[in-house]
Amino acid sequence: MRIIDTQEISDAVYRMAKRAGLNLTESCRAALKKAADKETGAAKFALDTILENETIARRETMPVCQDTGMAVVLMELGQDVHLVGMPLSEAVDDGVRRAYRGFRKSICDPLTRENTGDNTPAHLHVEIVSGESVKLTFLPKGFGSENMSRLFMLTPAEGRAGIIDAIVTTVKEAGSRPCPPVYVGVGIGGCFDSCAYLAKKALTREVGVFHPRDDVAAIEREALEKINALGIGPQGFRGETTALGVSCEVAPTHIAGLPVAVNIQCHCIRCEKETL
Amino acid sequence: MKKLTLPLSKEQILSLRAGDCVELSGVIYTARDCAHRRFMECLERGEPLPFDPKGAFLYFAGPCPAPEGKACGSCGPTTSARMNAFAPTILKLGLGGFIGKGEMSMETRAALRECGAVYFAAIGGAGAFYGDHVEEMTLVAYPDLMSEAVYRMKVKDFPLVVAHDAHGGTVYE
Numbered sequence: 001m002r003i004i005d006t007q008e009i010s011d012a013v014y015r016m017a018k019r020a021g022l023n024l025t026e027s028c029r030a031a032l033k034k035a036a037d038k039e040t041g042a043a044k045f046a047l048d049t050i051l052e053n054e055t056i057a058r059r060e061t062m063p064v065c066q067d068t069g070m071a072v073v074l075m076e077l078g079q080d081v082h083l084v085g086m087p088l089s090e091a092v093d094d095g096v097r098r099a100y101r102g103f104r105k106s107i108c109d110p111l112t113r114e115n116t117g118d119n120t121p122a123h124l125h126v127e128i129v130s131g132e133s134v135k136l137t138f139l140p141k142g143f144g145s146e147n148m149s150r151l152f153m154l155t156p157a158e159g160r161a162g163i164i165d166a167i168v169t170t171v172k173e174a175g176s177r178p179c180p181p182v183y184v185g186v187g188i189g190g191c192f193d194s195c196a197y198l199a200k201k202a203l204t205r206e207v208g209v210f211h212p213r214d215d216v217a218a219i220e221r222e223a224l225e226k227i228n229a230l231g232i233g234p235q236g237f238r239g240e241t242t243a244l245g246v247s248c249e250v251a252p253t254h255i256a257g258l259p260v261a262v263n264i265q266c267h268c269i270r271c272e273k274e275t276l
Numbered sequence: 277m278k279k280l281t282l283p284l285s286k287e288q289i290l291s292l293r294a295g296d297c298v299e300l301s302g303v304i305y306t307a308r309d310c311a312h313r314r315f316m317e318c319l320e321r322g323e324p325l326p327f328d329p330k331g332a333f334l335y336f337a338g339p340c341p342a343p344e345g346k347a348c349g350s351c352g353p354t355t356s357a358r359m360n361a362f363a364p365t366i367l368k369l370g371l372g373g374f375i376g377k378g379e380m381s382m383e384t385r386a387a388l389r390e391c392g393a394v395y396f397a398a399i400g401g402a403g404a405f406y407g408d409h410v411e412e413m414t415l416v417a418y419p420d421l422m423s424e425a426v427y428r429m430k431v432k433d434f435p436l437v438v439a440h441d442a443h444g445g446t447v448y449e
Binding site: 041042045046049050052053054056057060061062063064065066067068101102103104105106113115117144147175176177178179235236237238266267268 | 295297309310337338339340341343346349350351352354355357377378379397399400401402403404405407408421422423424435437447448
């Protein structure tokens with residue numbers, strides 16, 4: 001058994017949140033550069049501005065996007081770890097609170113719309129796994145794209161074609177609103193809520209990496225091709241790049257159902273990982 | 277690249293065509309979801325808005341806190357479609373137009389045409405770029421809304437695309 005003080009988790013969340021706010025992931029940057037070479041006109045202008053933005057963000061130590069997001073923390077907690085110190089969710093919130101002092105505070109009551117003032121609470125998801133380490137992933141989730149996400153309760157008869165149609169329809173209906181080129185996280189299977197979680201988890205995979213299962217990877221490739229054939233383009237200015245990638249996660253589901261969740265991520269992919 | 281300085285004359289607005297890339301300088305006002313709701317409440321009570329709407333440009337945006345030595349933090353556009361519910365009413369007060377991101381509704385586009393106003397798309401996700409091009413920023417109204425408050429911004433060379441022009445043209449189709 002290993003003892004970990006939750007202060008260490010709080011500090012890790014703080015570090016990851018700070019880095020995430022200021023940097024795109026390597027794979028996102030590479031995908032944007034590749035896309036910029038393909039586009040012309042207003043679409044090219046948009047991608048060039050986006051790439052220059054990251055240079056300015058680094059030079060001036062400013063968040064790449066003002067929407068520093070809802071703090072999503074995914075944790076894989078080894079079952080041989082014994083946590084001591086402040087309660088886990090409090091530790092995570094404490095890390096978020098400290099990191100967001102220089103960032104925008106975007107979290108509010110859903111009815112009164114009163115801002116919580118420090119970007120807490122974080123959305124913490126814990127999976128208990130074997131071993132004695134703690135794997136943390138920090139995903140600051142902007143809501144321009146989150147608003148365009150959808151959940152479909154398909155029937156088994158709709159099958160593979162229905163899954164691809166759900167993914168492509170979601171991106172088509174989102175149009176120019178979620179800051180394309182988007183990254184598309186897809187959950188396939190599970191139940192109503194776990195399917196949505198799979199879609200979120202899918203967004204933590206690097207752009208350009210396909211699912212290890214061949215049949216799932218084939219869905220990712222086909223959906224991406226169909227999305228880019230829509231012609232929405234960067235920022236909706238028409239063009240070849242509407243999505244940078246499609247990433248699916250799957251889980252067994254009920255014999256009566258086929259849940260599909262589509263979680264849209266804008267082109268500003270920020271995701272940090274640490275293992276304690 | 278066309279360089280424009282606010283305020284824009286009617287002729288200047290009418291000369292813009294969807295798809296034009298411009299660099300805009302001058303004074304604009306930020307307002308997003310909650311601020312727009314308060315504008316509507318103002319109008320219902322017969323009170324003036326906290327800024328002079330004649331010829332003004334509203335920027336749908338909520339900035340990050342300003343770092344030491346800077347006027348403004350990261351400040352890119354938010355999704356304009358959420359402001360469709362308010363846009364025609366606001367435009368009728370004589371606005372020059374809006375700055376945001378993404379397509380707006382047919383109703384908003386019709387109002388832009390009727391009022392001779394223009395909608396510019398800023399590049400979403402380029403927050404540091406836009407924040408770095410804000411020279412002055414002052415609070416105008418609703419400080420309790422924090423980043424959603426109304427700020428007056430003096431901006432320099434904002435890169436924008438004419439998204440919906442004053443003639444019904446659009447960059448999105």
